Amino acid sequence: MNKVLNSLTREELLELVEVMSKNLLTLDGYWFLSVENRYGQSIAVEIDREAWEQFGTSEARRIKKFLKISEGTLEELAKALHFTSIAPVSAVCVENKGNSVVLSIKNCRPQTARMKSGRGLFPCKPVGLAHLSAFAKVINPKFRVKCLICPPDERPKDLWCSWEFYLE
Numbered sequence: 001m002n003k004v005l006n007s008l009t010r011e012e013l014l015e016l017v018e019v020m021s022k023n024l025l026t027l028d029g030y031w032f033l034s035v036e037n038r039y040g041q042s043i044a045v046e047i048d049r050e051a052w053e054q055f056g057t058s059e060a061r062r063i064k065k066f067l068k069i070s071e072g073t074l075e076e077l078a079k080a081l082h083f084t085s086i087a088p089v090s091a092v093c094v095e096n097k098g099n100s101v102v103l104s105i106k107n108c109r110p111q112t113a114r115m116k117s118g119r120g121l122f123p124c125k126p127v128g129l130a131h132l133s134a135f136a137k138v139i140n141p142k143f144r145v146k147c148l149i150c151p152p153d154e155r156p157k158d159l160w161c162s163w164e165f166y167l168e
Contacts, residue, residue, distance in 0.1 A: 107160070124161075
C-alpha cells in the first residue's frame with residue numbers, strides 16, 4: 001500500500017474519494033468536449049457511449065470483487081451502485097422497490113458544467129444506458145435496465161436521471 005495513502009485519516013480518505021470522483025468526471029468532460037468540438041455532438045455521444053459501456057464492465061468487475069458479490073441479487077446490485085466512481089459526487093439515491101432497484105442522480109456535474117459554460121444539455125441517455133447496462137450485467141447477466149428519465153427528456157429541477165434495474 002502506498003505509504004502516503006496509509007498515513008491519511010479516515011476523513012482525508014473520504015475527501016480523496018470525492019476528489020478522485022470529480023477528477024474522473026472532469027477528465028470525461030474534457031475528453032467529450034474535445035471530441036464534440038472536432039467531430040460534433042452526435043459523434044461525441046456515440047464514442048462516449050462506447051467508452052462508458054466498456055468502463056461499466058471494468059468498473060463492475062472491480063466492485064464485484066471488492067464487495068465479494070457472488071449471487072448478484074438486487075440487494076447486492078443496490079450496494080454496488082453506491083460504489084460507482086460517479087456516486088461520491090452525484091447525490092446518488094438507490095431505492096430497493098421490491099422487484100427492482102431505482103438509481104437516481106440528483107447532481108450531474110457534467111451537465112451542470114455544460115449549462116454554466118453556455119453549451120446547453122447534451123443527450124446523455126444512450127451513454128447512461130450503456131454504462132449502467134454493462135455494469136449491471138457483470139453483477140448478474142440477467143439484470144436489465146430501463147431509463148425512467150434522462151436528458152434529453154424533460155425533468156424536474158431536482159433530478160437529472162433515474163434508472164430502474166430488474167431481473168429478466
